[in-house]
Amino acid sequence: MRQSSAFFFILNCCVLITLTDGFSLSNCTIYFPFEYSGHLKVLCSRMSYRKIPSPLPHNTVNLDISYNAIHQIVEGDFIRLSNLIILNISHNRISEIHSNALSDLANLEELNLSNNKIKTVTTKLLNGLTNLSHLRLDSNYLETIENQSFATLSNLRLVNLTNNKVFNSRDIPSAFFGLKKLDLSMNPLTVFKMMENIFPGLEYLDLSSCFHSNISDWFILDKAFLNTVKTLNLSRNHIEENQLDYIMQSFASVTWMVLDGLKGFKVDTFLQTACSSSLRSIHLEDNNLSVLTDRMFRPCALLNDLHLQNNRVSRMYKSSFKHLVNLTELRIQKNLLTQLNDTLQVLPNLRVLDFHLNSIENLDCSDFANLTQLRQLYLHRNRIVTIKACVFKDLGNLEEFILSSNRMLTVRGTFTYGPQNLQYLDLNNNKLSAIQNDSFKALHSLRTLHLADNQILNIYPYAFAGLINLADMYLGSNKITERTLRNRAVFAGTPNIRSLDVCCNYISYESQEELQSPPFILLSELRVLKINSQRRGLNYIPSNFLKGLKNLQVFYAGNLNIENLHVDTFSYTLNFTFLDLASNNLANRNALTSRLFQPISGLNKITLGRTHLQSLDFLVDANLSNLTILRASTNDLQLINQTIIQSLPQLKVLHLQNNSFTCDCSNAWFIDWAARNNKTQVVYLDKYECRYPLSLSGKSLAAFNTESCNVNYDCICFIYSSSIVILTLVISFIYHFLKWQLVYAYYLFLAFLNDKKRKRTSNHLDFQYDALISYNAQEEPWVLEELVPKLEGQHGLRLCLHHRDFQPGKAIIDNIMDAIYKSRKTICLITHNYLKSIWCSHEIQVASFRLFDEQKDVLVLVFLEDIPTHQLSPYYRMRKLVKKRTYLRRPKPGEDNRAFRQKLKMAIETKENMEDRQILSGKDEDHV
Structure with missing residues (x-):
């Protein structure tokens, strides 16, 4: 394909096109970015391939062939793919990779071979991959890796060998001079010896779930070999207390340590050794720390990050963290805490605080006192019913607050005094039934507000007043009706909203007649509106429903039980780029008309799946010259004619799977065009099935022989004209004599x-x-x-x-x-x-x-x-x-x-x- 071309297509696997201008793919799709740079991402995942699909476009840079049934890779499978940078062949059945089978991939940087059946990595397996930086071989049957297998991989930075059968460190080859990250977790290691520095630049080492019994042999010839390691994961291992000090001497420069699910000793004892002068972050998940004593973290005064999730913590002392004055991040999620007891006042530098998945019911005014530097607070999935305004008195710099999945009944008065710098507020999945006026008036900096999955029925006028910087509001899955939105002042005071989600509510209209007060008339800056999946069915969209939304670009109106749209529906929204009308009942041929789409000529993507469409003729005069993506799968379309396709000059992606195609000469042009055009990708063309005539039902549309439809029009014209002359003579004779x-x-x-x-x-x-x-x-x-x-x-x-x-x-x-x-x-x-x-x-x-x-x-x-x-x-x-x-x-x-x-x-x-x-x-x- 020419490098200057901006479009590509998909062909049936049985039809091969000249490789210089086209390509043939079976089941694969091409990811098309709007800003095309000449490079392709080809997706062939979950398509039951037994071998590498061929031919593939030579300018493919990202190829995904995961979740197939490929057994081997042979030489020549990736010929012409010298531009490939990312290759994913995970979740197949590969047990054999021939020598030099990957040698054509000189520019490959990421190779994913995880979840296969590879047993050995040979010296010739990775030949030619000089630019490889990421290699995944996890979840295979690896037992041996031949020495010098990675000798030529000078740019290798990450190797993942998780969940294999590597028994000792001597099975790991030398020449890992540039390696930064090595994952050996879930291998049955019994011996870990290093007689030479094969990881001179290693920064991340994962040895979790490797030592299920005592380490029989741990020996590092020179303690400086692993001094570059900054992150160490020793989780879920069995380490004796007398071995711990010796092991930690090999990692003198570790700054982040993960020690989840330790076995064989107490955490208090371990921290005496682990908390060195270099350690800054420690992860202690699943260690049964039911009580945090005032002496537990005394050796770790220099810690910045402490993670204690899933420990069944039910009690903290006021002085539990008094030695951690440098702590900036504290996560105690998924525990049994019911209250905070002023425990956090000793952490003035705390910036991230996570207490989600506990059983906290009440917050006192002093619980967050002195936390003036806090930026992120996570309290979701607790049992909080109300929060007093005084709780936020010291949280002037709070930017993100997640309070979802609690039992909040009201927010009236909660945010009276701020926090004034709050930008993200999540109140999803609570029990709010109403939003009173001025509920968020003090949150001038708020940009995102989540109120979905509540029971909101009433929204009072000026309920969101003061949210002058609000950009995204989510009101989905509540009890909002058309009456709730009848007063235009509901959204007053939010002039900069860009995205509004009111899906899954109870909004419904009885006709397309104009509304006296259109609900969104004040939201002139709105770009995205989601009203899809109303629980009683919207039924009708009033003709001026979108009035005031002069900058609207994206409109989700799927699953609304609407049967047609008024021709003036989009006359107020001239900047549309994306329209979703999926899962409606548009079976009537006049449900969508060309006049309806004429005001939104800038539309570049439309989704019409599951709408019972019988024809796309409305597109012919719709003036959609910028449409690039058309999805109309699972409908009743029988015929796609040339006029429809020619009316969409910029079409790049066409998805029409699961329609009622007629396999006869009326569709011959479409079948030939879909298989041979080099401009539009017809997604999954080989899966299009015939519905009519009944004798061809279930057969492949692409397999229909269109050559039988080719006719000699000169001959037909001669026969036709001759027949007319003869018929005229016969009629004249009969009329005159008989x-x-x-x-x-x-x-x-x-x-x-x-x-x-x-x-x-x-x-x-x-x-x-x-x-x-x-x-x-x-x-x-x-x-x-x-x-x-x-x-x-x-x-x-x-x-x-x-x-x-x-x-x-x-x-x-x-x-x-x-x-x-x-x-x-x-x-x-x-x-x-x-x-x-x-x-x-x-x-x-x-x-x-x-x-x-x-x-x-x-x-x-x-x-x-x-x-x-x-x-x-x-x-x-x-x-x-x-x-x-x-x-x-x-x-x-x-x-x-x-x-x-x-x-x-x-x-x-x-x-x-x-x-x-x-x-x-x-x-x-x-x-x-």
């Missing part, structure tokens, strides 16, 4: 459908009528006055007439079907108007289909007008019907019509099978 044939076919098809329907619902054995009279409305007078009276009155026939017998409200075509199939015959009275009527056409077509389908003489044609044969041809093949059917013609005026009526009666009464076969054979009949 128009009426198609019309006839259409009506015949309708008749077919109606006939099928009739067959399913009707019984053909019985007829309700002798004949259906099909006629045009223009002939109705003749039908009603002449035809019907003769046929029904004189001859007793049952006729079906549409105006009389059709069922009202029923579909016309259904009435026609019922009438035709309930009548023995259908009589069509043909006129020019009849041929033009659409309903008459339906009737004759259905009757014709019944004729052809049943092979029975069911159709009688009666011409009431003279119609030339050539005029019949356009009307649904009427001409062929006339040529193949017997038909009647009404007599002209003056002619005898008795014969006409008799023939019509006979036609109606003719047996159904008479001459059917002859008629349907196409032979002409004599016209009646």
Whole structure:
């Protein structure tokens, strides 16, 4: 990859790209700092690798391959990684490292091989690592380290060999000339001998948990060998009293000593020897010092730091520390103290005081008297209910006060007089229910205030007045509601707040309507606002909720049960850089619109995970030209098109894992782009799975073969245009020559459908009528006055007439079907108007289909007008019907019509099978 490039990408492990311009990683991610310097941090942790992933970007400087299943490292595994500075291969199964396997890492400074299965360090194992300064081999199976193994490591400063199987100091090789820190803890040492000064510059030595029984052989040829050691840890060892003085002679210059969990002698006895003129700090954890006597620390008058945690201390004398006048740090945490008893007044130089994890209930006004230099006070996890203002009368220089996890019911009056230089105050996890006005008025220097995990419901106006330098306020996990914040004076007097956390409260709104008094309108300097995870769900964000926050940059609004955002939500916050909307219900496609984001064009990071998103189309016109990180994992996204990606020109990181991707050609562009682009890192691309179609469900999206989607557009255009031309010619031909044939076919098809329907619902054995009279409305007078009276009155026939017998409200075509199939015959009275009527056409077509389908003489044609044969041809093949059917013609005026009526009666009464076969054979009949 070119050094001038500012972006990188992740590819599927099955796709290899030319190494000069790109790289391919499976499961790994790249840590992208906003200020890119050309160097990469590649994270491949917890990805089930069995060997070193390859290829890796050659400008990687920090590589983490921890928590995998790698068994060995072979030569060539780190080829091209000459820029690597930090390498973490811890928590694997490495038992073998080939000679010169690490020789390509000439610039490596930190190597972590802890928690593997390495048994031996050979002389060739670390060849070429001339710049190595930190080496971790802890928690392996090391038994031997070959001499001269570290001979070439002139820059080595720290070696950690904790928790191995090194049995004596002779197993430690020589040539540690530059070593500053050596950790041999938790090795089963039985012998500690130094016949030469192999640690001439050693400053830190950890021998804790090494001697589980008496030291059988401790010998230092020259007591000056370890004079450079300043920090010594001998914790949890078994040392006899008669050995202690001899051992301490080897560490004449120790200034910090850790002696936790001592075995074999009393602390009082040890301090007589340990507290030399050079010792300044001592750590005595877990030594069962239930009482601190007035003589215990007499030998340690020069101490600056004293740590006594976890000793079950329940009592201190007023003179317990009277000899420690130089003490600056005292830590007695995790003990059983219930009160201080004015014990600390003798420590005028104390700067750090830690009494957390005790059982202190009350503080007297004199408990901290004379501690004018105290800077840090830790009283968290005690049982304190109230603190009087007089407790702080001498703590004028106190800067940090942690009082969390107590039983404080109120802070009213507690800080009336200061401490005025206090900068950090932690009151988390108490029982505060209200913050009264002017509760912190005297704390002008306070910059950070923690009030989370209380029961705060009421915050009075001007409760924080006087906190003119407050930058960070934490009010999360209380009982604050929208009513609590209704008065804008709640935050009055805090003009410089930069960060406000009100998450996990009970703030809720019923609509997006504007608020009469926006809650944060006075916080014009606020940069970070967290309102996420309201316990009843915020539900709606009012359109002017953020009014007044003109400098807001970071907004956490996740897990609020909101379904959409008003388009004016961000119109007051034009400086947004980060937006978190994760874990909301944004399934509606209009929940987020491009107009919503247009005011915050400077946005460079957005998180939309677990929001039920179905599309990212809102980004297209959102004008987010500065967006660099987009996280939208665990949603319902099916398609990522080219337009969306092109609308984000600065995108560096894209995380879309666990979506409902469609594996077809609609996503072909995205799949190819994700695998080949050298600008945007698509995080965990190889873990993206297909959801649709079902036949590919669970398959890898990156494995979809996009080559099948490649098409020849020139060929398609030719076929398309040719098809249009041919189709136009065919349509023109059919319209000109076969128009009426198609019309006839259409009506015949309708008749077919109606006939099928009739067959399913009707019984053909019985007829309700002798004949259906099909006629045009223009002939109705003749039908009603002449035809019907003769046929029904004189001859007793049952006729079906549409105006009389059709069922009202029923579909016309259904009435026609019922009438035709309930009548023995259908009589069509043909006129020019009849041929033009659409309903008459339906009737004759259905009757014709019944004729052809049943092979029975069911159709009688009666011409009431003279119609030339050539005029019949356009009307649904009427001409062929006339040529193949017997038909009647009404007599002209003056002619005898008795014969006409008799023939019509006979036609109606003719047996159904008479001459059917002859008629349907196409032979002409004599016209009646």
